[in-house]
Amino acid sequence: MSEQYEPNIVAFLCNWCSYAGADLAGTSRVHYTSNLNVIRVMCSGRVNPLFAVNALQQGADGVLVSGCHPGDCHYMEGNYYARRRFALMRELLEFIGVEPERFNMSWVSASEGAKWKDVVEEVVEKARKVGPFDQFRRNKINW
């Protein structure tokens, strides 16, 4: 394969911190990889861990969930719930044989444009290392 493999990452960003942080990275003209497909949600607590499973099924090679730092949640406690859920989902995915590198979570605040760049590059690098996801990809249905 002459072409380099480019991982496809789905990122769920919370509206109040991480999305604004990514926006800040954009407005400050920070250059970073474009392997990310961003989905904006109102809170990281909104992200059902099954979203991650669904994303992996439907073509993602990695998932990133990003929210406000603990204590900074716009809804007071949404990211605490998200943290518990994703800790468990991560263990479960790892146990079933999905590389833990595919499943990431981060705290990025609205003022951390530079951190956002680092997070994205780390996630993409990790996903690139483990290669394309092919374990439980949904079969294409040709009607």
Next chain:
Amino acid sequence: MVDLEKLRNAAKEIVSQDDVKYLIGWRDGTFGFRISPHFMESPEEADKLIFSPLCTNNLATYLTMAEKLPIPRGEEPDRRKVAVMVKGCDSRAVVQQLVEQGTNREEVYIIGCPCEGVVDIKKIEKKFPDVLESVEARWENGQIVLKLPGGEQSFPREEVLAQKCLTCRYPNPVLADTVLWDEVEVLGVEEYEDVKELEGMDSKERWAYWQDKISNCIRCYSCRNVCPMCYCEDCVLERLNPTWMFRSVNVAENTAYQLARAFHLAGRCIECGECERVCPVDIPLMKLNRKLYKEVQEDFQFEPGLDPESKPLQASYRPDDKEDFIL
């Protein structure tokens, strides 16, 4: 010691109370080692009740299964109690339902049956594949005695008991309105050997293992239906809009289903082992559940189904939860 006379008398007394709708217990099944649930509405039916090492069924499932018909205008809902006979593990299922408000404490009467462990039907049916008439069984001096057509035979615990009973730390009901006989000694120690063995493999081997098992899944949903904790009226498996789960039977969709099922039981599974018992294709579902049980215990110092006053794991948090995985 199991005392059937006492059990039947207690059942008669409880079911004749005005505020008890019916009683759920166990009775002999129609063939082999099978046991049926016994729904008892009058004291006359008490003679069929039994309690033996064959009573594997978790009757807490039926508490949430009862059909809830719409109440005609001007009538009061029937708030009489449902009496249910529980082993140690079943009582934890009831407690967890109470925690989640799936069952109302005022509407359930818990009859505790301390239990020395139930058999693994799959293990015995492998030993005696052709037994058709109904078999009786009892505990005796730490052994299991089966009354087979050819005469009585006794087996040591390790040989016939279900895996969950060998590692059971809660053989006595944790919550009961009456306990029928003396509490039994706790013999089980949980060491998660099978889970640790899988954890020791690398992710490719683990996936190969699970792919092999999960590809057998026929999506009969028995594991969900029998689970005392799976009682959502609107289940992700049946939702069509949005479609969370495809119904196709292939490795990809089966894996997503098994992940969803296991994840929805994280911090809720009380290890009654019913899912694995009813699985027609022998998927080791309890390994998934036990893995999460272990993680919940290690990471959050939480065990489900012990304290009716506790909060559900995923509906609560502590500011200092572990976050070593966060970038």
